[in-house]
Amino acid sequence: MPLPKRKTSHARTTRRLAANWKIDVPNVGLCPRCHAPRLPHHVCPTCGFYGNRMVIDMRARQREDEAPPAEQEESH
Helix, strand or coil: CCCCCCCCCHHHHHHHHHCCCCCCCCCCEECCCCCCEECCCCCCCCCCEECCEECCCHHHHHHHHHCCCCCCCCCC
8 A cells, every 4th residue: 555755844834724714694584474584594683583483582581681580588
């Protein structure tokens, strides 16, 4: 089995690996219901729908965020 005559230098190895390294922009589409940007095959973060089904009730989630924090009773 053939072997390399010399050790591949770190610079050559790094240069070879760096040539194929790319950052891809995420494939963002529009929600067909509210037209907000969302990732494909993910629940819409604005309206909470996936396809024609409501997966997350965003109105209930907004009410939870707006509600004041419950006061805890101190026990002595």
